[in-house]
Amino acid sequence: MSEPKKERPIVPEGKTEYVTTRQMKPNEKGFVGYETEWVSFQKEVKYETPKKP
Numbered sequence: 001m002s003e004p005k006k007e008r009p010i011v012p013e014g015k016t017e018y019v020t021t022r023q024m025k026p027n028e029k030g031f032v033g034y035e036t037e038w039v040s041f042q043k044e045v046k047y048e049t050p051k052k053p
Helices: none
Strands: 019-023 034-038
Antiparallel strands (some): 019 034
């Protein structure tokens, strides 16, 4: 039987409406991570205290 490969295949960038995922370069231990960028889809509104009756 052959040994498993030490290198990971290069994965293309994944892109959806709100998320982009990219493969990062392997570190010294060989761990390959993924970088994720989120696009905000909610608006943040400043809080105003309600009027007193």
